[in-house]
Amino acid sequence: MVPFHIDFVHVGFHYGELNIEDIMAFITEQKRTHYCTDLNISNKGEEVVLMGWIETRRDLGSMIFVDLRDRTGIAQVVFDPKLEGLADSKDLRNEFVVALSGIVNPRPEGMTNKSMKTGEIEIIVNKFEILSKAQTPPFKISDEKVGENLRLKYRYLDLRSKRLQDNLKLRHKVTSSVRNYLDAQGFLDVETPILYKSTPEGARDYLVPSRISEGEFYALPQSPQTLKQLLMIAGYDKYYQIARCFRDEDLRADRQPEFSQIDIEMSFVDQSDIQKMTEGLVKTLWKEFRGIEDVPIASMTYHEAMERFGCDKPDLRVDIELVDLANVVKGSGFKVFDDALAADGAVKAIAVSGCGEYSRGKLDKLTTLAKHHGAKGLVWIKSNKDSGELTSSVSKFFNAEKLEEIFNTVGAKKGDGVFIVADEYAKTCATLSALRLHLAKELNLLNASEDRFLWVTDFPLLDYDEDEDRWIAMHHPFTAPSDGDMDKMLSGSFNDIRKLKAKAYDLVCNGHEIAGGSVRIHRDEVQQAMFNLLGMSAEEIKSRFGFFIEALQYGTPPHGGIAWGLDRLIMILASTDAIRDVIAFPKTTKATDLMASAPSPVDTKQLDELHITLKS
RNA sequence: GGGGUGGUAGUUAAGUUGGUUAUAACGCUGGCCUGUCACGCCGGAGGCCGCGGGUUCGAGUCCCGUCCACCCCGCCA
Secondary structure (H helix, E strand, O other): OOOOOOOOOEOOEOHHHOOHHHHHHHHHHOOOOOOHHHOOHHHOOOEEEEEEEEEEEEEOOOOEEEEEEEOOEEEEEEEOOOOOOOHHHHHOOOOOEEEEEEEEEEOOOOOOOOOOOOOOEEEEEEEEEEEEOOOOOOOOOOOOOOOHHHHHHOHHHHOOOHHHHHHHHHHHHHHHHHHHHHHHOOOEEOOOOOOEOOOOOOOOOOEEEOOOOOOOEEEOOOOOHHHHHHHHHOOOOEEEEEEEEEOOOOOEOOEOOEEEEEEEEEEOOOHHHHHHHHHHHHHHHHHHHHOOOOOOEEEEEHHHHHHHHOOOOOOOOEOOOOEEOHHHHOOOOOHHHHHHHHOOOEEEEEEEEOOOOOOHHHHHHHHHHHHHOOOOOOEEEEEOOOOOOEEEOOOOOOOHHHHHHHHHHOOOOOOEEEEEEEEOHHHHHHHHHHHHHHHHHHOOOEOOOOOOEEEEEOOEOEEEEOOOOEEEEOOOOOEOEOHHHHHHHHHOOOOOHHHOEEOEEEEEEOOEEEEEEEEEOOOHHHHHHHHHHOOOOHHHHHHHHHHHHHHHOOOOOOEEEEEEEHHHHHHHHOOOOOHHHHOOOOOOOOOOEOOOOEOOOOOHHHHHHOOOOOOO
16 A cells, blocks of 8 residues: 555545555556557557546536647547546546546547647547546646746646747757767767856856855856866867856846856867857757758958947847948037037937838837937937928938938938937947837837848957946956957057957857857966956956966967857747746746745754854 | 836736726536537636725725836846
């Protein structure tokens, strides 16, 4: 007798009603022969054993149809409750778990269901057992309209849905394919620690207090960056890992606090070798999962991307580009434009078809959007779609000819709207880039049926951090400067620190950065110079990265690598726009787990062991 | 840290200028039904209108605060 005792009563039924001996007898004697969707007309007449969940039941009195669901999908099973041993079929409810045996039967003439994979057959049940009852679920598994907070709380129910099962199956297949690709090229899968060292450069770390070393902390890795470089120093040459990474920053639709990277590093290579290897992987994946032979991958420099799209990860599915108006509006006497140009800023514009008829209200909304991105305002010119007559928010300042000239310079046509931003270069770019994407979505100008890849290369080496009043690494502090800039960096003999370029590259797909990498610094004096540029004292360098600088001195091969955002990759392949849809147990935008209620308070005893006292 | 959208039955939503007992569909539940597949038919139960204040004779509705979810900015090398 197997112990079977649950001492609480659920609404509507009691678990004790189930006979555990019958249950165990059934699953001991009757092994599952098929998954639901394995079955088709060729199995006609076979006796099969299925196990799964009740998706729906249709009780017609002396005949009960049940859609049985398992990992593969759904098959219709038919009960006659008058038959011996089948009376309990009257009690079946949604999400009950059952085991059954029956005969595969072609459905009667005219009764097939073409929308179902198994719609030509049904299983006539001759024996079954309820293995587990279920409370009425808080939502129907197949209901796609249910709010996400409820689905996150009952994630294990939502995971039963076809949508999430398909996504997780896809994820499995993609990672398998990635592993096969890299394995075939001689890459070695090496695991690196999750408990590691805090390197407060870049994202905020998740910290783990040490019990044994009082007052000291581990950090969860933001990426295995230094570790994989150490593996190169150790001679492992070609490394990869599907690595879990952690960043304690605010979340977005495509950002989770813990996520997976396809982390890759290679020795004795230059940038083009890494790009070639990456392109091979893209093409392999897109062939396998999209059926596209030799998917094209464009390339442009960071500078070009900013000039043309105002963004370092442009979505090329949107056919709108930024146009520089400096030459056209220079000395126009319009203060907003003149001031921006005088302050070394920019005046740029986009032309958008279909905006010529935008109402004042809509234009005001766009102005608000522009202000949210830091611009002081938004200048618009719109063109009547019939007459082509121009109206503008700045018609007081420009005569008709000048407006016409601006309109034409931007490449606008009859019925288009032109939007102009004059501000600091970065703000101008950011605003128009956001506007470009917003309008493309609003006006359905985005060709969602194709994926557009783009390499963005030649990133600046450094970026200025206004808050901290210092230079920070644009990619990360291990990124090598471009060949021409190496000596300048070492000698400090550069005129403009902004102009130093990095051997860094991002792979962009549909406006998502799906992979990013760089050739690394492999000489310790260069690495030292880099840390110096970042304003780190000798002491800081030693305590944070001393081990790494030292390691560089023991024979470091030239090396570089790339890391893919695995979740974003799957997201694109699954055609969803939320990263939560491709992660089994995701967190909310406040980084909590609604199902398990994590994070949560802990016992004082636990805190004591960790030598931690909470403020207040 | 800032901005936006939403929160009404188990679910999804409606709820008018503040005014009787807060609606509907689905789900749940009892009954009937041999070809359903969004089964159908007849009946029933089900509400702290997110939470806390306030205004008012009267608040789901107006005001203030707060919590939660989602989207965006900052942030995310």
